Amino acid sequence: MAESASIPVLHSYWRSSAAYRVRIALALKGQPYRSVTWQMAQGEHLQPAYRRLAPFGLVPMLDIDGLRLQQSLAIIEYLEERNPEPALLPPGRAARARARALAQLIACEVHPLNNLRALKRLRAQFGADDEQVGEWYRHWCHEAFSAFEAALGDDDGAPYALGAAPGIVECFLIPQVYNARRYGADLAPYARIDAIARACAALPAFQAASPENQPDAPQPAPVASPA
Incomplete structure (x- = not known):
């Protein structure tokens, strides 16, 4: 149960992978929240x-319990301490350290680039053009995914x-997979990552958190009725 009767407010942008991580964590925790969106593409943030x-x-930014929390990893750790069940971190210090390391491989090594x-x-x-930007993006995705896949074993x-349930690792991995696909990265060499992504895609929490299901996501143009 939440510690406060007030509904947290998530300041977000539909295509922000960092916000996507927090949406997944909130959904896995079953924590209701209200969204306030800022159009990053227009610089509103x-x-x-x-x-x-x-x-x-x-x-x-998550407005919760009278706090304004920033940075996705800090927010998710706060949610974990606030409501320990269902757990996003595995039991045991060694396993928790491994989970954090995998999450930080995404958050600290590839996302800033x-x-x-x-x-x-x-x-x-x-003066990079679209193809050059895409090549840059795919290069660093492959660097991260190669290391990630090897670390999974x-x-x-x-x-x-x-293990048998998604947690903090998936909160960080799935948004990066989403972005890698957007930029045309070939995920065929990463069988474990692809399998994890497919397993997550079947879960309501990940479906609810997906960019296309956010209130500020562009809506498809209506189909014209036949004359």
Whole structure:
């Protein structure tokens, strides 16, 4: 049960992979929340109205228990401590350290190189075109996924990264897989990652958190009725 009767507010953007991580965690925890969206593509997150709320100028920001929490990993760890069940971290110090390391491989090693502001800088400062930006993105995805796949090791029949249930690792992995597919990365060499992604795609929590199901996601154009 939540510690407060108030509904948390998630400041988000539909295509932000960091916000996507937190949406997955909230859904896995069964924690209701309200969304407030900021259009990062138009720079709304950099304007004073948002900076007053979140000095980092980034999404997500979770307004919960009288706190304004920033940075996806810190938010997810807070949710885990606040409501330990269902657990996002495995039991045992060694297993928790492994889970955090896999999550941070995504959060700290690949995401900073491939996030929106880095890609914009490639275009603005170095004149990179769409193909060059895509090649940059795919290169760092493959670097991360190769290491991730090797670190997972044998699956022992487990459908998820560290066992029979998804957790913090999937919160970080699935948004990165989504973005890798957007940029045309070949996931065929990563059988474990692909299997984990397919297992997660069947779960309501991951479906609810997906970018296309967010309130600020572009809606498909209506189909015209036949004359």
